[in-house]
Amino acid sequence: MLQALADGILTGSIIALGAIGLTLTMGILRFANFAHAELITWGAYMALGVLAITGVFAGPIGPFSFGLPLILATLIAAVLTAALALVVDYLVFRPLRSHTNHMTVVFSSFGVSLLVRMVILLIFGGSAEYYSDELQIAVRLMPGLRVMPDHLFTLGLTLVIVIALHFFLQRTRLGLSMRALAENPDLVRINGIDTRTVVRWTWIIGAALAAVAGVLYGMTVQLRPEIGFQLLLPLFAAAILGGVGNVFGAVVGGLIVGLAESFSVLFIPAGYKMAVPFIILLAVLYVRPSGLFGGMRGGAK
Amino acid sequence: MSGYIAYLVFFLIVALTYSIVVMGLNLQWGFTGLFNAGVVGFFAIGAYGTAVLTGPDRAELIGGFGLPFPVGVIGGMILSTLAALVVGLATLRLREEYLAISTFGIAISIQLVALNFDTLTGGAQGLTGIPRPLFATFGSPGAYNLFYLGLVATVAAVVYFGLQAALHSPWGRLLKAIREDETAAASLGKNPAMVRLQAFVLGSTLMGLAGGLYVGFIGYVSPMDFLPILTFQIWAMLIVGGSGNNRGAIVGAVGVWALWTMSGFAISRLLPVEYQSQGGAIQVIIIGLLIVLTLLFRPRGLIGEAQSVSRHVS
Numbered sequence: 001m002l003q004a005l006a007d008g009i010l011t012g013s014i015i016a017l018g019a020i021g022l023t024l025t026m027g028i029l030r031f032a033n034f035a036h037a038e039l040i041t042w043g044a045y046m047a048l049g050v051l052a053i054t055g056v057f058a059g060p061i062g063p064f065s066f067g068l069p070l071i072l073a074t075l076i077a078a079v080l081t082a083a084l085a086l087v088v089d090y091l092v093f094r095p096l097r098s099h100t101n102h103m104t105v106v107f108s109s110f111g112v113s114l115l116v117r118m119v120i121l122l123i124f125g126g127s128a129e130y131y132s133d134e135l136q137i138a139v140r141l142m143p144g145l146r147v148m149p150d151h152l153f154t155l156g157l158t159l160v161i162v163i164a165l166h167f168f169l170q171r172t173r174l175g176l177s178m179r180a181l182a183e184n185p186d187l188v189r190i191n192g193i194d195t196r197t198v199v200r201w202t203w204i205i206g207a208a209l210a211a212v213a214g215v216l217y218g219m220t221v222q223l224r225p226e227i228g229f230q231l232l233l234p235l236f237a238a239a240i241l242g243g244v245g246n247v248f249g250a251v252v253g254g255l256i257v258g259l260a261e262s263f264s265v266l267f268i269p270a271g272y273k274m275a276v277p278f279i280i281l282l283a284v285l286y287v288r289p290s291g292l293f294g295g296m297r298g299g300a301k
Numbered sequence: 302m303s304g305y306i307a308y309l310v311f312f313l314i315v316a317l318t319y320s321i322v323v324m325g326l327n328l329q330w331g332f333t334g335l336f337n338a339g340v341v342g343f344f345a346i347g348a349y350g351t352a353v354l355t356g357p358d359r360a361e362l363i364g365g366f367g368l369p370f371p372v373g374v375i376g377g378m379i380l381s382t383l384a385a386l387v388v389g390l391a392t393l394r395l396r397e398e399y400l401a402i403s404t405f406g407i408a409i410s411i412q413l414v415a416l417n418f419d420t421l422t423g424g425a426q427g428l429t430g431i432p433r434p435l436f437a438t439f440g441s442p443g444a445y446n447l448f449y450l451g452l453v454a455t456v457a458a459v460v461y462f463g464l465q466a467a468l469h470s471p472w473g474r475l476l477k478a479i480r481e482d483e484t485a486a487a488s489l490g491k492n493p494a495m496v497r498l499q500a501f502v503l504g505s506t507l508m509g510l511a512g513g514l515y516v517g518f519i520g521y522v523s524p525m526d527f528l529p530i531l532t533f534q535i536w537a538m539l540i541v542g543g544s545g546n547n548r549g550a551i552v553g554a555v556g557v558w559a560l561w562t563m564s565g566f567a568i569s570r571l572l573p574v575e576y577q578s579q580g581g582a583i584q585v586i587i588i589g590l591l592i593v594l595t596l597l598f599r600p601r602g603l604i605g606e607a608q609s610v611s612r613h614v615s
Contacts (some may be wrong), residue, residue: 032398034338034405095597101480103336103397104596107536110338110401111592114533118589122582229529233409236402271417278406285391285399 002145004262010151010220012258013158017213018231019238019250020165021206027182027245028202031102034109035088036210037235038116039081041228043211044218045120046077048129064149066219070131074215078208085207086200088112113228121225129223131215154216161209162251169247174201182245230274234261237277241284243291252292256280303443310446312562313555317453318515320554321460323538324547325507331544331606332468333500334480336401339408340535343381343505345527346411347512350377352428352522353421362428363421370434374513381509384411385502393498400501408532415524427523434517449518456514460507461547468547476500530585534561537591545606552603557591 050073138146169175242249329335353364355373388403439445478486542553568580
């Protein structure tokens with residue numbers, strides 16, 4: 001029980017990080033980006049690539065499995081992931097945004113997700129990869145609950161990022177513009193805010209968070225080209241459960257999805273775990289489509 | 302020479318089966334603007350439904366009812382219809398994105414059921430020994446394949462002409478009206494959510510029909526035949542052929558399936574063994590590029606939707 005709780009919070013916090021980026025792009029850019037989860041894969045593999053090129057793997061800090069190199073690699077990966085998001089937006093999404101059927105953009109993101117996944121497969125191969133072969137000793141927090149130091153780090157980092165993002169959205173000019181754009185794009189334009197800049201920063205923030213989520217996922221589970229594809233449904237479920245465009249909601253949604261996944265194993269065969277986010281998603285859509293906390297705009301048309 | 306013809310027959314059976322799926326998707330996307338991200342799920346339900354209903358009885362399985370093939374196919378179609386209703390009813394009153402996400406989800410869930418519900422689906426091994434309709438009547442596999450090609454072509458033709466008739470009916474015009482301007486259609490007293498649900502469910506039922514035909518031909522089902530990549534392939538067929546045009550859907554199905562099989566053949570011949578998995582990735586990248594580049598540079602596809610204006614204007 002206790003172990004399922006700890007595992008659920010851990011996966012939940014990684015889902016939350018990915019879902020924040022997704023909910024921001026869904027709320028501000030107004031389309032469901034099927035390629036968002038591939039940004040997670042991309043970020044995770046870029047960090048691996050940086051480590052492989054520099055050849056610096058060693059030097060764990062304290063009880064953690066990683067050291068300064070991985071932290072620096074994550075920062076570089078975040079930049080590279082933001083670059084990918086901006087390039088894709090420039091080449092594919094922006095030309096299609098003016099299309100009469102706005103689902104064309106959603107569909108193109110579906111195609112882009114396939115391309116990104118396959119390019120990663122082509123470069124890095126299909127087998128599982130790890131950032132470090134250091135063995136970690138689980139710490140016993142209390143009877144019946146063992147956690148890896150890395151997992152505690154993941155939780156702490158998620159918390160810090162969420163708080164920082166909260167202040168960014170509440171206090172800074174850019175953060176306010178982002179929220180305003182999600183709520184009322186016409187009013188934002190009338191007020192002379194450059195929406196292009198806001199859109200660009202939405203991509204950068206969403207992609208950077210995706211990269212961090214990818215590295216954390218790779219650190220706690222393993223790296224595979226399919227990780228994004230497997231995270232996509234949990235991300236959507238979390239974002240919609242929390243209310244599209246609602247950052248706080250995405251975090252709570254991510255935790256609920258993570259916990260539901262890990263507790264489901266107690267009741268149903270583990271093979272069905274991946275269907276749990278879909279059940280949550282359907283339940284939300286039937287009962288409360290605007291999500292638990294309501295979006296920046298509701299789910300209804 | 303006869304080897305090539307036999308292969309061509311085999312190729313056409315599969316391509317025409319897919320063309321039925323593409324026409325179903327065309328009804329959803331091309332004519333109604335609904336994004337189905339889980340095409341493979343509805344195809345798989347039809348296939349598994351048919352396999353369970355027509356398969357031979359086995360002690361370890363729930364299914365194996367040994368029913369006649371047409372009954373099995375209809376059963377599979379009904380199951381696809383029900384699956385479409387589950388996601389359709391949940392989402393069609395909401396923003397279009399939610400349908401896309403839910404269809405993606407149901408396809409993943411169906412894949413999990415296929416893999417894990419061993420007593421129904423045979424798990425990873427799948428179900429084998431599914432009877433092929435009228436197989437005993439034909440002396441040789443070659444003759445049988447020719448018969449089956451005729452069967453699939455007939456069904457595809459019926460679907461084509463049926464859809465054409467529906468699309469030229471008031472209902473078909475209503476679909477386009479809703480796709481182009483939902484508010485205007487609603488202001489004329491039409492119910493967009495209801496009409497969209499009809500188009501979505503009918504399209505998914507056609508995918509189930511194709512799944513049943515597929516099983517009848519290959520005689521077994523396994524999760525390996527229903528991988529997510531199939532959804533992308535079907536989409537590529539529709540987009541390349543020209544969404545909004547059923548002739549385009551058939552041309553796209555045959556063309557993209559030809560491209561897929563030929564590229565697979567080329568990769569297996571030309572690339573050394575150690576690069577085969579990368580070759581597979583390149584094959585999929587071709588599909589992804591087809592989708593994205595067609596959307597960007599030739600949104601009408603090869604044939605595309607015919608311009609329609611009122612017959613009073615000319």
